[in-house]
Amino acid sequence: MAEKGSVFITGASTGIGETCALHLDKLGFRVFAGIRKAVDGAALRSRASERLVPVRLDISDEAEISQAARDIVETLGSEGLAGLINNAGIVVGGMLEFIPLDSLRMQLEINVVGQIAVTQAFLPSLRKARGRIVNISSVSGLISSPFTGAYSASKFALEALTDSLRMELQPWNIHVSLVEPGFVQTPIISKSFAAAQEMRAELPAEAVQLYGPAFSAVEDATRRESAKAVPPDVVAKAVEHALTARRPRTRYMVGANSGFQISLARLLPDRWRDSLITRRLGLK
Template sequence: MNELILVSGASTGIGAATARALATRGFHVLAGVRRDDDAEAISAEGIEPIRLDVTDPADVAALRARVDADPHSRPLRAIINNAAIEINAPVEVLPLEIWRRQFEVNLFGHIAVTQSLLPALRKSRGRIVNISSVGAQIALPIYGAYAGTKAAFEAASDALRREVAAQGIEVVIVRSGGVRTPMAAESGPLSLRLAEQMSAEHSHLYGDLISATVAFQARFLDRAITAERAARRIAQVAIAKRPRTTYTLGPDAALTLPLNRLLPTRLMDRILTPRNPKGPTP
């Protein structure tokens, strides 16, 4: 097909698998990566790696110039806003600079890319696919910052969908459940390393909660879907003729999201919180 699709965060995991899935369908994929070795790894027929740190205005400007000056005048069929970082710790413990960094990547970076490429999408009547998380609706303990970025991303996506529908642009949210990726695999060990740096008071208050939540997630990931399976779903969403406004990835998301709507909040709190959190020392 003589069309472009951008996939941000294509170095590994869902992004890399999605780039490959779309290339096999005949699209020319602009695969956003941050390092030269990642560019070399993802480069293949139909996949053009481009340097893209979504928080860097120069990279975003270069991306727009690349799309506008495509040597074959190919239209931009879709952008898949997938880049993300995940650093989990209790709300009280996680430093504000890490909160801000996650919002810069997971929210503001995608807004910057979307703002830059909306003129091209208007010309092509293209599509925006925003990769969210089940955490946007159901935030586990210690996941406040990451889940917060995804909840904000979904709210912005809803507003954008209503703003650009009359321009022929579709905006679709994909809520991912558990997917086996390098980021997901590193999430638990990173939380444990951060926990080692807590004060004695915070260790007493949150140490067991962090360990239990990390152990729960590790068991959960053993049953999670592969990045390749997630990518096939995202590729279908990107090119569907009449897409829904929201999709889920994985059986866990398909199960827990309806439960969250049906069950009382206090019951969901008990289901999702390990049984051993501690209160303050008497």
């Protein structure tokens, strides 16, 4: 049994998940690290202690979720899981008028349904250890802006589900926290630009004519804003607090966009906020 107990992190191949896996491993947790490719598991293993165990998991695949839960629970024996970090996620961008519906479905399947599917599979084990759950949301789960509607919808949904889950799990003292990062230096940023390029190439001419200049302006603004991204360790520290503090917080706003600015923007009347956001994105 590990010094600090055992945790499971989804999406640990790169970025926030990888950093959390290595950070928690260093702190003495036994880390089960969710990866989709064996090569990513081997790379992670080579940088961690012998405790770290890569676990193959695509969170949109129910059979893989059941298998991962069975394997981990079996390894844990009577121990129970001390922490579940629902981190895996993707960004699907694009104008809602033309976004392919299959892309929208995939965004929601992975960032929403997958998170609950994994949580369901691990709750019996979490209950045994009075473990904690940490859901990685985003500032996009608090504020929505043009061309990120699908991603924001997924993170708004995750916020709602997490609030419900927190109250539902109170009887067992299972704490549930949200981490809401602004821009973080991870591959997700370049992946989302690449995906946007691909999507743009497939758009009908009408879409490019209607939205092309606005889409480009938002891409430029996103490039500028993402230059202020913070390193993923900042998120790992918040996750550590959520897992170990005597009184974990329900929400951790971390990263480039200050919590104060976001909180203030949420209090504004809708049209003021729209105007603030569109101006900042260079659309006015």
